[in-house]
Amino acid sequence: MKRREFITLLGGAAAARPLAARAQPGERVRRIGVLMNLAADDPEAPARVAAFAQGLGELGWTIGRNVRIDYRWGAGDTEHFRRYAAELVALAPDVILASGALAVRPLLQATRTVSIVFVQVTDPVGLGLVASLARPGGNATGFTLSEFGTSGKWLELLKEIVPRVARAGVLRDSSAPGGIGQFAAIQTVAPSIAVELIPLNVRDAGEIELAIATFAHSSNGGLIVTASALAAVHRDLIVALAARHRLPAVYPFHYYATSGGLISYGPDTVDPYRRAADYVDRILKGEKPADLPVQAPTKYELVINLKTAKALGLTVPDSLLARADEVIE
Numbered sequence: 001m002k003r004r005e006f007i008t009l010l011g012g013a014a015a016a017r018p019l020a021a022r023a024q025p026g027e028r029v030r031r032i033g034v035l036m037n038l039a040a041d042d043p044e045a046p047a048r049v050a051a052f053a054q055g056l057g058e059l060g061w062t063i064g065r066n067v068r069i070d071y072r073w074g075a076g077d078t079e080h081f082r083r084y085a086a087e088l089v090a091l092a093p094d095v096i097l098a099s100g101a102l103a104v105r106p107l108l109q110a111t112r113t114v115s116i117v118f119v120q121v122t123d124p125v126g127l128g129l130v131a132s133l134a135r136p137g138g139n140a141t142g143f144t145l146s147e148f149g150t151s152g153k154w155l156e157l158l159k160e161i162v163p164r165v166a167r168a169g170v171l172r173d174s175s176a177p178g179g180i181g182q183f184a185a186i187q188t189v190a191p192s193i194a195v196e197l198i199p200l201n202v203r204d205a206g207e208i209e210l211a212i213a214t215f216a217h218s219s220n221g222g223l224i225v226t227a228s229a230l231a232a233v234h235r236d237l238i239v240a241l242a243a244r245h246r247l248p249a250v251y252p253f254h255y256y257a258t259s260g261g262l263i264s265y266g267p268d269t270v271d272p273y274r275r276a277a278d279y280v281d282r283i284l285k286g287e288k289p290a291d292l293p294v295q296a297p298t299k300y301e302l303v304i305n306l307k308t309a310k311a312l313g314l315t316v317p318d319s320l321l322a323r324a325d326e327v328i329e
Contacts, residue, residue: 030066036073101122104116119275146296243308263305
């Protein structure tokens with residue numbers, strides 16, 4: 001089944017039939033809006049959509065019977081997020097699931113009454129999305145992407161897998177809210193392992209290509225790709241550029257390594273959608289986002305691609321392989 005067909009099946013196919021034919025007599029059909037940070041045809045999309053639907057199903061919510069879901073796909077584009085946020089709010093949903101800070105911000109600008117459950121947001125307090133993690137206090141709550149301190153681990157892994165590395169280019173979306181904090185965390189680690197950091201600020205595919213090509217001119221360099229919707233959307237390009245310029249690179253999520261990246265370390269990107277279903281259920285049953293604490297990730301993954309390591313002429317230390325959750329041969 002094609003990805004678009006799969007997503008349509010889960011999120012919209014049921015809407016083609018009259019509600020009366022699907023809902024039980026007297027049963028109210030609730031409406032959920034979803035604003036995703038990926039493109040609809042992204043290979044990662046089906047697993048996230050399925051996890052959310054499965055989580056809802058386990059709590060008694062069946063698409064087409066007692067709940068309807070409207071999906072919008074931001075694809076890492078700020079203008080798309082603004083437009084789709086307004087569209088979803090205009091549909092008057094009971095609750096909205098939002099993926100990433102770029103999705104949450106325009107939603108909060110559009111409404112302070114519709115409940116919002118977010119996933120994959122770094123530092124929601126610092127961004128002003130919630131008052132505190134324990135008591136969010138507004139109409140939004142959810143699940144953080146990770147703590148900034150995790151970002152320092154990327155540089156440590158780069159040095160461990162490539163001991164000779166002396167310079168690290170840090171690829172970051174200059175418009176991403178969490179980019180500054182991630183870079184700061186990496187900076188705290190750099191002096192102790194004698195690595196010079198070079199920020200590579202980018203806003204689109206063209207700037208990504210130019211930044212990596214320019215950085216690759218110097219020797220003993222490695223690449224760190226920080227977490228952002230822009231990087232996720234253009235991950236195939238980034239992985240290809242790293243291979244072309246023979247740059248060892250560390251990535252924030254498993255799907256970079258499975259796409260050919262050298263090594264990745266970060267939280268499970270599917271599990272938050274399953275967990276978000278619980279908060280959506282609780283809100284639909286009357287609880288308020290203001291009273292639901294923001295939760296942190298519970299699963300982290302270290303993935304190593306030995307095929308890519310071999311292509312780069314690298315020998316991965318046994319100690320690192322022993323810690324890996326997945327090794328791609």
